[in-house]
Amino acid sequence: MCLAVPAKVMQRVGADGVVDLGGNRLNVRMALTPDAVPNDWVLVHAGFAIARIEEADALETWAYLKACYDGDMSGVREDAGGVEIDSGGHAEGQS
Amino acid sequence: MERGIQALRVELARRCDNVGRRIQFMEVCGTHTVSVFRSGIRSMLPSNLRLISGPGCPVCVTAQRHIDAAMTLASRPNVIIATYGDMIRVPGRGGSLEQRRADGADVRVVSSALRSLDIARATPGSEVVFLGVGFETTAPATAMTILEAQRDDIRNFSVLMSHKLVIPAMTALLESGAAELDGFLCPGHVSVIIGADAYAPIASRYGMPCVVSGFEPAQILKGLVRLVRQVEHGEAKVENVYPAVVKDGGNATALEIFRRVFVPCDTIWRELGVIPMSGFELAPAFRHFDAIQKFDVELGEDVDNPACRCGDVILGRLDPCDCALFDNGCTPLTPIGPCMVSSEGTCAAWFKYNRGACAQGART
Amino acid sequence: MTVANGDPRVSDSVIRSTSSEIERVVLAHGGGGELTGRLIAERIIPSLANETLSTLDDSAIVAWRDDHVVFTTDSYVVTPLEFPGGDIGTLAVSGTVNDLAVMGAEPIALSLGLIMEEGLPLTTLDRIVSSISRMAKRAGVHVVTGDTKVIERRTGEGLFINTAGIGRRLQGARPDLSRVAPGDVVLVSGLLAEHGLTIMSVRAGIEFDTSLKSDATPLNHMIRRLVSSGADIKFMRDATRGGVAGVLADVSERCGATVEIDEDLLPISVGAQYAADMLGLDPLTIANEAKVVCVVGASDADKVCGLMRECEEGRHAAIIGRVVDRSPGLVELRTTAGGVRIVQRPYGEELPRIC
Numbered sequence: 079m080c081l082a083v084p085a086k087v088m089q090r091v092g093a094d095g096v097v098d099l100g101g102n103r104l105n106v107r108m109a110l111t112p113d114a115v116p117n118d119w120v121l122v123h124a125g126f127a128i129a130r131i132e133e134a135d136a137l138e139t140w141a142y143l144k145a146c147y148d149g150d151m152s153g154v155r156e157d158a159g160g161v162e163i164d165s166g167g168h169a170e171g172q173s
Numbered sequence: 174m175e176r177g178i179q180a181l182r183v184e185l186a187r188r189c190d191n192v193g194r195r196i197q198f199m200e201v202c203g204t205h206t207v208s209v210f211r212s213g214i215r216s217m218l219p220s221n222l223r224l225i226s227g228p229g230c231p232v233c234v235t236a237q238r239h240i241d242a243a244m245t246l247a248s249r250p251n252v253i254i255a256t257y258g259d260m261i262r263v264p265g266r267g268g269s270l271e272q273r274r275a276d277g278a279d280v281r282v283v284s285s286a287l288r289s290l291d292i293a294r295a296t297p298g299s300e301v302v303f304l305g306v307g308f309e310t311t312a313p314a315t316a317m318t319i320l321e322a323q324r325d326d327i328r329n330f331s332v333l334m335s336h337k338l339v340i341p342a343m344t345a346l347l348e349s350g351a352a353e354l355d356g357f358l359c360p361g362h363v364s365v366i367i368g369a370d371a372y373a374p375i376a377s378r379y380g381m382p383c384v385v386s387g388f389e390p391a392q393i394l395k396g397l398v399r400l401v402r403q404v405e406h407g408e409a410k411v412e413n414v415y416p417a418v419v420k421d422g423g424n425a426t427a428l429e430i431f432r433r434v435f436v437p438c439d440t441i442w443r444e445l446g447v448i449p450m451s452g453f454e455l456a457p458a459f460r461h462f463d464a465i466q467k468f469d470v471e472l473g474e475d476v477d478n479p480a481c482r483c484g485d486v487i488l489g490r491l492d493p494c495d496c497a498l499f500d501n502g503c504t505p506l507t508p509i510g511p512c513m514v515s516s517e518g519t520c521a522a523w524f525k526y527n528r529g530a531c532a533q534g535a536r537t
Numbered sequence: 538m539t540v541a542n543g544d545p546r547v548s549d550s551v552i553r554s555t556s557s558e559i560e561r562v563v564l565a566h567g568g569g570g571e572l573t574g575r576l577i578a579e580r581i582i583p584s585l586a587n588e589t590l591s592t593l594d595d596s597a598i599v600a601w602r603d604d605h606v607v608f609t610t611d612s613y614v615v616t617p618l619e620f621p622g623g624d625i626g627t628l629a630v631s632g633t634v635n636d637l638a639v640m641g642a643e644p645i646a647l648s649l650g651l652i653m654e655e656g657l658p659l660t661t662l663d664r665i666v667s668s669i670s671r672m673a674k675r676a677g678v679h680v681v682t683g684d685t686k687v688i689e690r691r692t693g694e695g696l697f698i699n700t701a702g703i704g705r706r707l708q709g710a711r712p713d714l715s716r717v718a719p720g721d722v723v724l725v726s727g728l729l730a731e732h733g734l735t736i737m738s739v740r741a742g743i744e745f746d747t748s749l750k751s752d753a754t755p756l757n758h759m760i761r762r763l764v765s766s767g768a769d770i771k772f773m774r775d776a777t778r779g780g781v782a783g784v785l786a787d788v789s790e791r792c793g794a795t796v797e798i799d800e801d802l803l804p805i806s807v808g809a810q811y812a813a814d815m816l817g818l819d820p821l822t823i824a825n826e827a828k829v830v831c832v833v834g835a836s837d838a839d840k841v842c843g844l845m846r847e848c849e850e851g852r853h854a855a856i857i858g859r860v861v862d863r864s865p866g867l868v869e870l871r872t873t874a875g876g877v878r879i880v881q882r883p884y885g886e887e888l889p890r891i892c
Contacts, residue, residue, distance in 0.1 A: 081204055081362075081814075081815075081817045082310065082362045082365075083811065083814050083815050099808075099811040099812070099814075099815060100806075100807035100808045100810065100811035100812075101747065101748035101749070101806075101807065101808035101811070102738070102745050102746065102747045102748065102749070102808055102811055102812050102815070103745065103746035103747070104745045104746070104815075107287065107317060109317060109426065110313060110317075110424055110426050110427050112426070121362070121365065121418050122815075123310055123311070123314075123362060124257075124284070124285050124286060124307075124310075124311050124314040125284065125285025125286070125287050125288070125314060126285075126313060126314050126317070128310070128313070128362070128365050128366065128424060128427070129365045129418040129419075129424065130418075131417050131418055132417065135416075135417030135418075136417065138417075139387055139389055139391075139392060139415070139417050140389055141389065141391070141873075142807070142810060178874050178875060179875065182875065210878055211819070211872070211878060212872050212873070212874045212876060212878075213870070213871070213872030213874050213875065213876020213877050213878045214874060214876050215876065215878070216876040216877040216878065217874075217875065217876040217877075284816075390872070390873070390874035390876075391874075394874075504884070505884040506884045516817070524881075525879070525881055526878045526879050526881075527878075527879065528879065528881070
């Protein structure tokens with residue numbers, strides 16, 4: 079029972095936070111990662127951030143993150159017509 | 174294909190070749206089972222390397238009596254059952270929660286334990302029962318929810334406790350001598366909570382290599398390479414290829430919350446019997462949130478289908494293909510045992526990703 | 538997401554003096570009398586106006602000059618009724634239009650059956666009728682006949698739609714599963730899983746704010762271009778429930794041949810990949826609304842892909858695999874990691890996993 083995904087902290091709101099996963103926003107509880115601040119990466123499971131991740135480690139461990147977060151803005155699987163990502167990490171053409 | 178993955182494949186093949194004999198590792202976690210299949214790693218394993226899927230599917234090992242208890246509660250008026258997705262299809266004696274929902278019971282899938290508390294707040298006339306299933310990765314969410322319920326004095330909320338602990342399960346497995354293992358691929362996200370050091374007793378007492386790895390393909394391959402390397406060198410230690418998120422000591426806050434809210438207890442695992450200190454019950458200060466106690470539910474006995482081989486499959490004694498019921502009455506649509514119900518169950522994973530090979534007689 | 542506490546039930550025997558004071562559908566709207574007539578005249582006909590519909594005869598008479606009618610029906614029961622990118626009305630038109638289009642037919646006329654629940658806000662109905670009108674115009678098809686019924690209140694927010702459509706086969710269109718053979722190439726017309734994930738994102742219990750939108754839209758114009766190019770389109774199917782996996786399973790089973798697809802070639806947005814990962818779901822098994830899986834002769838593959846990409850609704854089209862002469866007929870995915878796994882049609886509703 080281990081499904082957890084990496085996400086970038088956008089905002090801290092008290093004990094909670096808003097994280098971004100490729101344009102999906104999620105409210106999560108940050109009680110297990112009290113030191114996480116905006117722009118940190120965290121691992122999210124069942125509505126909780128359960129660990130902090132260094133950005134370099136996040137990009138190395140989850141290969142698909144590289145396409146949207148490391149400055150190469152050509153998007154995922156461009157040869158297959160992947161979506162263009164703007165520098166805010168949001169897919170263009172999607173509000 | 175990434176050059177990193179290709180290099181790992183080559184190294185894995187070389188090391189397995191050096192060892193020569195058959196090597197068997199257990200993937201403790203159902204998510205590893207699914208990831209190994211989904212990423213295609215299963216199809217690229219050297220021929221002498223066998224991965225056994227262990228008891229790492231918390232849905233799979235939820236005792237039938239707990240499912241029956243949930244079914245009983247679901248049938249009561251004004252009770253709302255809140256549960257993670259997979260649980261609603263697990264068959265108890267009288268069918269599944271999904272079927273009970275079709276009969277009119279209020280059963281809701283939630284993506285977080287906290288949502289069940291939201292439901293309780295929004296429906297003061299109902300009793301919300303949350304099914305607390307999962308390993309240590311998921312247990313903190315249940316604990317936090319109970320703490321919040323306590324803080325906000327929410328009376329119409331309770332938890333049917335069925336969390337399971339990974340280390341006692343691994344220990345029980347080794348004690349039973351059930352499978353010939355050369356090492357464990359340890360669950361990355363459980364380890365975020367319990368820490369890599371938690372596996373040290375397994376390595377030292379049983380001489381078992383333990384490597385903690387994540388779920389991306391490169392992670393899994395790296396984990397397997399390290400395991401085989403230990404076998405090559407006759408070592409038995411804990412290694413962590415997922416240090417990005419797994420620390421030696423785990424998540425201190427989560428462990429502290431466990432100590433406050435939960436007490437380890439002997440727990441029954443489906444098809445495996447009682448494993449000592451392998452589950453959580455609520456600490457005395459929180460016992461009024463225990464659903465079994467609150468509603469005075471009588472726990473029945475587990476009644477298993479005699480032809481169901483889930484127990485053997487979970488322990489790695491049998492491949493799904495070798496169960497007479499596999500794809501012969503037992504399918505994801507008509508599951509008999511829990512291994513088929515949960516998408517992380519060994520049989521469900523084989524059915525989804527490997528059935529063609531089964532039919533051809535070729536096993537991977 | 539809590540169910541809104543409804544306004545006090547409007548007794549079915551009460552009819553307000555002017556229709557503008559009635560804010561919700563009441564049982565009397567389904568009675569076939571004055572209120573039904575007003576509902577249709579004021580809230581449905583104006584958006585859908587066309588000569589055939591306006592006669593409000595028991596049946597529509599549609600001019601025809603072909604040997605065969607391409608005929609389909611579908612019912613729409615989605616909740617919530619409205620979601621990012623569309624609503625039940627959007628689906629009701631584009632779904633049925635696309636079922637005709639993938640058979641190589643030009644849609645000619647639609648029927649529209651509305652089953653409304655007592656309590657449905659009329660402004661909601663207005664928005665949905667407006668979507669129906671907009672989609673119909675986009676597809677270039679008319680709603681020529683319809684029906685309205687009202688059922689007793691359950692949640693006060695219910696609406697079910699059935700649409701049936703007739704179409705005329707395009708010249709040269711012969712999509713037929715039995716024509717698919719080893720060597721053929723498989724394409725998909727755009728980004729996977731957007732619709733299914735959007736719906737999941739707004740369903741109670743699985744909520745997350747997403748940039749994803751339902752992709753529902755008519756595809757008949759794009760498909761007409763493909764057919765009229767002369768390309769040998771062997772088979773088309775829209776990948777709705779069951780996703781692309783479901784369609785490919787149909788193909789491999791029918792042909793007894795293996796369909797090989799490449800994970801690296803699957804078009805999927807980062808947001809969708811992430812959302813699928815978060816829910817533990819395989820994007821190949823998630824429903825789309827306006828995505829077509831096409832199987833074409835190898836020599837036409839690049840041309841067809843290019844033509845799709847020239848259309849807005851096909852701008853992310855991609856070649857994703859091929860049919861190979863290997864039995865038993867399975868769908869095999871070559872994974873990004875360089876391995877292989879089998880893809881099967883999902884068994885019923887795919888449940889989001891946490892665990």
